[in-house]
Structure formats: structure tokens, C-alpha cells
Amino acid sequence: xxxxxxxxxxxxxxxxxxxxxxxxxxxxxxxxxxxxxxxxxxxxxxxxxxxxxxxxxxxxxxxxxxxxxxxxxxxxxxxxxxxxxxxxxxxxxxxxxxxxxxxxxxxxxxxxxxxxxxxxxxxxxxxxxxxxxxxxxxxxxx
Amino acid sequence: xxxxxxxxxxxxxxxxxxxxxxxxxxxxxxxxxxxxxxxxxxxxxxxxxxxxxxxxxxxxxxxxxxxxxxxxxxxxxxxxxxxxxxxxxxxxxxxxxxxxxxxxxxxxxxxxxxxxxxxxxxxxxxxxxxxxxxxxxxxxxxxxxxxxxxxxxxxxxxxxxxxxxxxxxxxxxxxxxxxxxxxxxxxxxxxxxxxxxxxxxxxxxxxxxxxxxxxxxxxxxxxxxxxxxxxxxxxxxxxxxxxxxxxxxxxxxxxxxxxxxxxxxxxxxxxxxxxxxxxxxxxxxxxxxxxxx
Numbered sequence: 001x002x003x004x005x006x007x008x009x010x011x012x013x014x015x016x017x018x019x020x021x022x023x024x025x026x027x028x029x030x031x032x033x034x035x036x037x038x039x040x041x042x043x044x045x046x047x048x049x050x051x052x053x054x055x056x057x058x059x060x061x062x063x064x065x066x067x068x069x070x071x072x073x074x075x076x077x078x079x080x081x082x083x084x085x086x087x088x089x090x091x092x093x094x095x096x097x098x099x100x101x102x103x104x105x106x107x108x109x110x111x112x113x114x115x116x117x118x119x120x121x122x123x124x125x126x127x128x129x130x131x132x133x134x135x136x137x138x139x140x141x142x
Numbered sequence: 143x144x145x146x147x148x149x150x151x152x153x154x155x156x157x158x159x160x161x162x163x164x165x166x167x168x169x170x171x172x173x174x175x176x177x178x179x180x181x182x183x184x185x186x187x188x189x190x191x192x193x194x195x196x197x198x199x200x201x202x203x204x205x206x207x208x209x210x211x212x213x214x215x216x217x218x219x220x221x222x223x224x225x226x227x228x229x230x231x232x233x234x235x236x237x238x239x240x241x242x243x244x245x246x247x248x249x250x251x252x253x254x255x256x257x258x259x260x261x262x263x264x265x266x267x268x269x270x271x272x273x274x275x276x277x278x279x280x281x282x283x284x285x286x287x288x289x290x291x292x293x294x295x296x297x298x299x300x301x302x303x304x305x306x307x308x309x310x311x312x313x314x315x316x317x318x319x320x321x322x323x324x325x326x327x328x329x330x331x332x333x334x335x336x337x338x339x340x341x342x343x344x345x346x347x348x349x350x351x352x353x354x355x356x357x358x359x360x361x362x363x364x365x366x367x368x369x370x371x372x373x374x375x376x377x378x379x380x381x382x383x384x385x386x387x388x389x390x391x392x393x394x395x396x397x398x399x400x401x402x403x404x405x406x407x408x409x410x411x412x413x414x415x416x417x418x419x420x421x422x423x424x425x426x427x428x429x430x431x432x433x434x435x
Contacts, residue, residue, distance in 0.1 A: 008164055009159075010158075010159040010161075010162070010163065010164050010165060011159070011162055011163070011164060012151075012158040012159070012162055013146070013147045013151075013162055016146060017240075017243035017244065021237060021240055024236050024237060025233075026234060028229070028230075028233045031229050032226070032229065035222075035225055035229065038430075038434060039218055039222055039434075041434075042218055042381055042433075042435075043218055044435045045435075046202040046217050046218070049202070051199075062435045064430065064434050064435060065430065065435070066332065067427055068427065068429075068430045069332055071426050072426055072427070075232065075419055075422060075423050075426070076419075078236075079232055079233075079235075079236045079415075079419045079422075080415075080416055080420075081239075081412075081420045083172075085162070085163060086147065086153065086160075086161060086162045086163075087163070088161055088312065089161040089162070089168070090154055090162050092161075093175055096175060097175070097178065098180075099334055100182055103182065104186060104189070107186045107187070107190045107302070108186075108189055108193050109171065109187065110189060110190060111189065111190035111192065111193030111194040112193050112194070113196035114190075114193075115193060115194045115195065115196065117196070120312065132154075135282070135412055
């Protein structure tokens with residue numbers, strides 16, 4: 001059980017691994033509890049299906065989404081030890097992921113827009129024959 | 143567990159890596175980041191299509207079964223089991239990494255075995271779930287107005303809006319004898335004697351039998367993209383789990399052979415661990431997008 005020693009020129013400051021497994025088990029319980037809350041909210045949506053207002057459903061789903069991001073944070077920060085790395089390195093991973101914020105907003109609103117266009121027939125031009133007929137009708141009206 | 147780094151360290155002054163991490167680990171992180179974008183693109187594409195239609199399959203109806211529970215309605219139950227299997231195997235993986243830091247070969251071996259078992263357990267669950275969907279029998283109305291018994295595949299699924307009883311009656315009148323027999327059989331849940339009994343009935347007798355059954359319900363066919371996205375994304379994730387299990391098995395064998403003791407460090411276990419945790423991380427989002435909301 002001697003501590004590991006590696007002669008790696010890339011690592012200037014050796015990480016300290018003397019800690020126990022307490023933190024790992026603590027995060028396990030955090031993840032489990034978050035998952036159980038998510039499941040309870042999911043079951044709430046199922047059990048009350050059709051009785052809830054649109055705003056309630058949407059906000060419950062948002063809460064589930066936020067809990068998911070919290071789980072992701074704990075997995076990446078503690079289980080993957082990213083939280084223990086130097087700040088420079090953390091930033092090279094986390095900053096590009098900010099693109100997802102734009103990505104999600106842009107695409108989901110695009111999806112909603114498609115739905116609205118489809119439901120209202122907005123954005124679709126009348127077929128060519130209809131245009132001709134319409135023009136002919138307008139012409140004869142004069 | 144972080145290193146004690148003197149304040150005011152000049153990372154960019156040369157002579158040392160500004161990241162204080164080995165090359166292999168940096169590259170594993172960048173690979174995982176690119177993989178996160180791949181999964182993200184898949185999930186966002188799924189979300190876009192889901193937002194663009196008026197009706198989407200309700201996960202509580204699609205995923206409501208549990209092995210050996212017959213036709214009991216158990217939404218969220220099986221996927222909770224899968225989620226907890228994956229969380230637990232993530233914990234055993236991080237414990238393996240922890241034992242590796244202390245150069246404890248026996249400990250690494252023990253936790254790698256547990257992680258591999260967790261991975262195989264998850265894959266078995268997924269195999270059961272896919273089989274259940276692909277061989278499922280649900281009655282849906284096709285475009286020609288007839289009813290048919292459909293499974294969930296990448297080309298079709300029965301997860302559309304429910305039909306009213308008058309729509310069902312109209313559709314039953316148009317449905318062929320063959321399909322009426324198939325529908326009647328789904329109501330008997332495969333009792334052997336009943337199978338032959340229904341084949342001899344006339345169409346009208348079959349329709350009466352089906353329509354009078356209180357358990358009978360039928361739907362429109364579901365959004366066609368549902369199957370493609372579900373099998374595509376869970377399949378891509380399942381393939382990651384599968385390759386993760388293979389990597390973990392290789393790591394277990396290398397530990398057993400004492401390669402890491404000779405090398406003087408267990409960094410390979412850390413890199414395999416990064417991959418394994420990433421697989422768990424992706425599942426957190428797949429779980430959210432397909433099963434919870």
C-alpha cells in the first residue's frame with residue numbers, strides 16, 4: 001500500500017490521494033436522492049396526467065431538468081475528478097460546452113416554429129394552379 | 143484529493159505543462175468532450191422533432207412493463223432499475239480508481255469485477271427492453287383506416303392518440319379477418335386453446351367480442367420518428383456501454399497480470415474510469431429526454 005509515484009514531467013504538482021472513500025459514498029447518496037426526486041416528479045406528472053395546467057407541467061419538467069444538470073455536475077466534478085484539476089484545464093472543457101445553451105434554445109424554438117407553421121399552413125405558398133386561378137378570378141372581376 | 147498548489151504559480155511561464163495532467167488523460171477528456179457534442183446533437187435533434195409535432199409518444203405508456211410482471215402497468219419502474227445499476231457501477235468504478243491511487247492491486251481487481259458486472263447487468267436490461275418493444279403487440283389504426291397489431295420499430299409504432307369508441311367501431315368494420323383474429327388473440331394474452339377458437343369465428347362475432355372487451359383500446363399510429371430516435375440514441379449509448387465493458391475487462395486483465403504495478407501507477411484505470419463515468423453521464427440525459435419528460 002505504498003502511495004503511487006510517477007515520474008511524469010507533465011505533472012508539476014503531485015495530487016494528494018490520502019483521502020478516504022467517504023466523499024465517494026456521500027456523492028453516491030446525493031445522486032440516488034436526486035434520482036428518487038426526479039422519479040417522484042415524473043410519477044406525479046403521470047398520476048396527474050390531464051389534470052395539470054400547462055404551466056405546472058412545464059415547470060415540473062424544468063425542475064427535473066435542473067436536477068439532471070445537478071447530477072451531471074456531481075458526476076463530472078467528483079467521480080471524474082474534474083473539480084480537482086487546475087482551473088486552466090477545467091476551462092478548456094467547460095467553456096466549449098456553453099455552446100449547448102445556444103444549441104438548445106435555437107433548435108427547440110425552431111421545432112416549435114415548425115409546429116406552428118404546420119398547424120396554420122403559414123409559410124406555404126399556394127400551388128401554382130391555384131395562383132393562376134386566383135389571378136384569373138381577379139382579372140375577370142375587373 | 144486535489145494537489146496543494148502554491149498560490150501565484152505561473153502556469154504559462156514555460157518549463158511545465160500548464161494543465162498539470164498527463165497527455166493521455168487530457169486527450170481522453172477531449173475525446174469525451176467531442177462525444178458529448180455527438181450525443182448532444184442527437185438529443186437536440188430528437189427534441190426539435192418532438193417539439194415540431196402535435197402529439198408525441200407518452201413514455202409512461204411506452205415503457206410501463208417489467209420483466210416477469212406480465213401486463214402490470216408499471217411506468218418508470220424498469221428504467222429506475224437501469225439507472226440505479228449504472229449509478230452503482232459508477233461508484234464501484236471510482237472506488238477502483240481510489241484503490242489504484244493507493245497501489246492496492248486486490249482492491250482494483252475487486253471493484254473492476256463489480257463494475258463489469260454492473261455494465262453487463264445494464265446491457266441485459268436494455269436487451270430485454272428492446273426485445274419487449276420490438277415484439278410488443280398493440281392495436282393501432284393504419285392510414286387505410288383498418289386496425290392492425292403493431293410492434294415498436296424504426297418504421298412504425300402504435301403510440302399515437304387514443305381512438306374514440308365510435309372510431310374503433312368504424313375501423314373494426316373495415317379490418318380484415320386475419321387482423322381481427324390477431325387483435326382478438328392479443329386480448330386472450332396467448333392462451334393456447336383460445337387461439338384456435340377465435341379463428342373459426344365470423345368477422346361480426348370477432349368484432350362483437352373485441353368491442354365488448356373492456357380492456358380493449360386502440361390508438362392512431364404514433365409519430366414515425368419515435369422509433370428511429372429511441373433505438374438510435376439508446377443503441378448508440380448501449381454501444382458505448384458495451385465498449386466500456388470491453389475496456390474494463392482489458393483493464394481487469396492488465397491489473398491481474400500486474401502490468402500497472404510494474405509501471406508504478408494505475409493511471410490507465412483512471413482513464414478507463416473517465417470513459418465509464420461519461421457513459422453514466424450520458425445515461426442521465428437519455429433518462430431525462432426519453433423516459434422522464
